[in-house]
Amino acid sequence: MEQKTSPYLLHIRSQIFSFLKQSSVNFHASSQRTFKAPSLGSKIMEKPCILATIIGPKGIYKCFKPCIEKHFTIIAYEEFLERKEDFAEKIRAVFVWGATLNVNQELLQALPKLQVVVNGGVGVDHLDIPLINSFGVKVCNTPHVVDNSTADIGMGLMLASARKILEGHNFSKYHESEYMPESSLGNDVSGATLGIIGMGRIGFKVAKRAQSFDMRILYHNRNRRTEEDERAVGAVYCEKMEELLQKSDFVMIVVSLSPHTHKLIGTKELAMMKPSSTLINISRGLVVDQDALVDALQKKVIKAAALDVTYPEPLPRDHPLLSLPNVIVLPHIGTHTVETSQIMVERMVVNSLAVLNGEQPPDEVKI
Numbered sequence: 001m002e003q004k005t006s007p008y009l010l011h012i013r014s015q016i017f018s019f020l021k022q023s024s025v026n027f028h029a030s031s032q033r034t035f036k037a038p039s040l041g042s043k044i045m046e047k048p049c050i051l052a053t054i055i056g057p058k059g060i061y062k063c064f065k066p067c068i069e070k071h072f073t074i075i076a077y078e079e080f081l082e083r084k085e086d087f088a089e090k091i092r093a094v095f096v097w098g099a100t101l102n103v104n105q106e107l108l109q110a111l112p113k114l115q116v117v118v119n120g121g122v123g124v125d126h127l128d129i130p131l132i133n134s135f136g137v138k139v140c141n142t143p144h145v146v147d148n149s150t151a152d153i154g155m156g157l158m159l160a161s162a163r164k165i166l167e168g169h170n171f172s173k174y175h176e177s178e179y180m181p182e183s184s185l186g187n188d189v190s191g192a193t194l195g196i197i198g199m200g201r202i203g204f205k206v207a208k209r210a211q212s213f214d215m216r217i218l219y220h221n222r223n224r225r226t227e228e229d230e231r232a233v234g235a236v237y238c239e240k241m242e243e244l245l246q247k248s249d250f251v252m253i254v255v256s257l258s259p260h261t262h263k264l265i266g267t268k269e270l271a272m273m274k275p276s277s278t279l280i281n282i283s284r285g286l287v288v289d290q291d292a293l294v295d296a297l298q299k300k301v302i303k304a305a306a307l308d309v310t311y312p313e314p315l316p317r318d319h320p321l322l323s324l325p326n327v328i329v330l331p332h333i334g335t336h337t338v339e340t341s342q343i344m345v346e347r348m349v350v351n352s353l354a355v356l357n358g359e360q361p362p363d364e365v366k367i
């Protein structure tokens, strides 16, 4: 029986179709339901192999395999390690999801036919792009399609933390007392001030959502957005991050990780935040000095933290962040939905096929 495709998936897909139509990639959509990537040149007789690394505990989730296997043979990284001599000459593309695979000199040297490394996700801080490029290998990512689900997880974390949703669930499950304790009282999100650090595409989506929660929105960004953008989401620019930290009830970090943003939030910055405020991080763990965060939470310098990203990921079970009250830690699930992951995989396939066809991929990352 055919599976029904959600309207959201169709919407995102049509966005990709129109984007690709405008780009130089020879891309045909035979129907709204069928995703037909560019055909491979006739010179390539066999399905090119990709060395695919993990998205789940045992390789790529089953539901995403058909889309990849239409064009590629998937070799799990563990399989590759066991039979390097069988696969090394065949692998043309590597798919990675975040830091699940270290694409280092050794791996690049072991794959002489490699043409492209495609990252499932927008952030490529875990990839040494100059090194990869020096092997004549292109790097691609999956921008745009991650924006909504990542913004959603930011809002989810803010709401769950402010409204103590996990405590409520645990009370329902265990109700060891008749009433919820006073400490379980949450805080309103509506009417509160949200400070967004990093107003790129995802930050903007967060602002859009926060606007409908009647939040006051401040933002700090390297470059100020246009007045039109600011008006569209009711966001007020703070040239200095300090101002945003001092005024916000919720501070959400949405910057990408770079040498410039590495441990951007440390002891000094946390001390600028209100004692009643909450830090939410949906960017990369290393943007926050985690030891400083633990210290600030222990000393009640800030009230709470809600993190989709940490270092390492996942945190070891005995990490102090996991035993602190008022802390929510997720294992980096910003894009971990059926719909977004499906679109990301499709886009990874499109990018890698373009490279193997000698065409410009739509999402090449250049530095």
Ligand SMILES: O=C(O)C(=O)CO
Residues within 6 Å of the ligand: 120, 121, 122, 123, 124, 146, 150, 282, 283, 332, 333, 334, 335
């Ligand atoms: O797209 C990415 O890089 C993400 O980490 C989304 O959570």
